[in-house]
Amino acid sequence: MSKNVVTSGDVARRARVSQSAVSRAFTPGASVAPETRERIHEAARDLGYRPNALARAMISGRSRLIALMTAYMDNQFYPLLLEQLSRRLQDDGYSVLLFMTDPGDQDKVVQQIMQYQVEGIVMASATMSSTLARECAQTGIPVVMFNRYVPSSPASSVTSDNIEGARCVGDFLVRGGHKRIAFIAGDEDSSTNRDREAGFYQALAQHGITVWGRVVGGYTFEGGAEAARSLFSGDEKPDAVFVANDHMAFSVMDVLRQELGLRVPEDVSVVGYDDVPQASWKGYDLTTVSQQGEAMIEATQAILTEQIESQSVVQRAVILPSPLVIRGTSRLPDKGC
Amino acid sequence: MSKNVVTSGDVARRARVSQSAVSRAFTPGASVAPETRERIHEAARDLGYRPNALARAMISGRSRLIALMTAYMDNQFYPLLLEQLSRRLQDDGYSVLLFMTDPGDQDKVVQQIMQYQVEGIVMASATMSSTLARECAQTGIPVVMFNRYVPSSPASSVTSDNIEGARCVGDFLVRGGHKRIAFIAGDEDSSTNRDREAGFYQALAQHGITVWGRVVGGYTFEGGAEAARSLFSGDEKPDAVFVANDHMAFSVMDVLRQELGLRVPEDVSVVGYDDVPQASWKGYDLTTVSQQGEAMIEATQAILTEQIESQSVVQRAVILPSPLVIRGTSRLPDKGC
DNA sequence: TTGAAAGCGCTAACAA
């Protein structure tokens, strides 16, 4: 902290007004005579005065702080969320407190967060125990789970329609004439993986097909590579793989092409999920399902600001469409999904 | 904020002690009788008490807040910095305030930051006017520029040895037998680009060669692609390109391979800078110069904590080695650099 | 429109 040296008292003395007048001069809409305000601002400028946001937060009960929790940055989906969400919140006059968590210490981190009197919490790739979520709700702090949900939790959630998106992939692959369709799962504890898996199987079932093979990749780059190796280790190999996120799909493609010498999509089709920027890079040119980050962020911000202003926390679950983006890693059926 | 309902006074009443006893019970190393402390903690648990970090910061003059400013997240180098640095600071008991800036509003954002009484500022891919840096120094707030520096500024800096790293690339390419060596520059206003360009030219000069062509890509993906297109538009084409960062190098390779049908490295060698994770992905397998993020982050943290603790801000400039990582996008000379 | 005064929740002397 190192002393903000100049306080409103100092400014008051120099401008020959009371300390409360200084406060008003820096409060939009407060009643101050124009010339008084001008004099105060001048004195403040001379002294290099900056209002102390902490003191303001204490007395007014509004910290203008939003906490953002996330677990990893390797998957490009999250950095971009971070960037766009913080830009938006900044524009609304909020500041973002960033916390990296690991599965297991999430509740502990939330406790830490709440000490800072944040006005809202966004959890990306992280979840909160429902007892803690309830506590937040009672305290009046809105919680939004981004790209995750916990059905029984009072926390709100913003997700894409993972079931429908994955259903679309399944349908697309079957109609593309694939016979041995495999699935590489993400983190089995996540709602995204559950939904993607469910939607995918559902589509296969509608065509009277069952999945040819399934391996868990855990949403990590190395996990995806391992999964691919084990999936393609036998004599008979899949002719299509749906990978639960793009991040794994990249390592899967590397293994298929470089280690196994397979051609994509001639020998095997690959489809991912998320549509991160790298998916459109020509080196991969990955067919994938787009999570519309922009819209998801907008929804997150809307829930947050609405609940902060209304002082009432109600559970909301926003599900946004998640369209298939067809690129070069998949054999095509005659028509789209 | 929404009222943290329970205060230390409430806990005091329930535990039948004074309010200051409660404060002590939550201050490591304060003098409290073990059984008193236990009684207080029990009461706190019953009530769901959490100390108010804002109030604590106000009175103690220590906010335990560190601000992190950055401009973009597309270049994977920065998200990873963010992740690792926040994890480390968290472990040290600090919380991270995140601010996204654009060139131009950086000083404004710093003013906003200082209202939160942060104890330190880390600026990644962003710089601060030297007058403002001086102001920070006077206030006793250490500022570390990460991957940037401004010679005249009182702010500290942590960079890799961009001159030497780029010199190494130049040497490597010349010795690899390349005759028409081009350079795609990043953001011309950045110290990284200046140093990389200088080191590169210097190495060429040592071999009696001048650069075959030079285009500015501005460190962006699309800018890199454009630069490649213009560089390779004539009849005679470069047989090697040094690209000022990996992020651009990926788009350059896409253009070379997909749009122009060139083979890398047979027709043209490509070398990048940063060694972001994607550089080692087999789809690119990019020869590049490694910025050792881990070490840079360690240095940043060391400067920060040392200056916060000593309450004295002195300018420090740490320059870390930046070794060439040879992968598959470059024709090889007989021996290394 | 302005100033005086109270107090947000806490820490840090100082006495007891």
Add this chain to the structure above:
DNA sequence: TTGTTAGCGCTTTCAA
């Protein structure tokens, strides 16, 4: 070891 007291810098009544 404990309680009392005095603020940190600010916003917000309440009178003037």
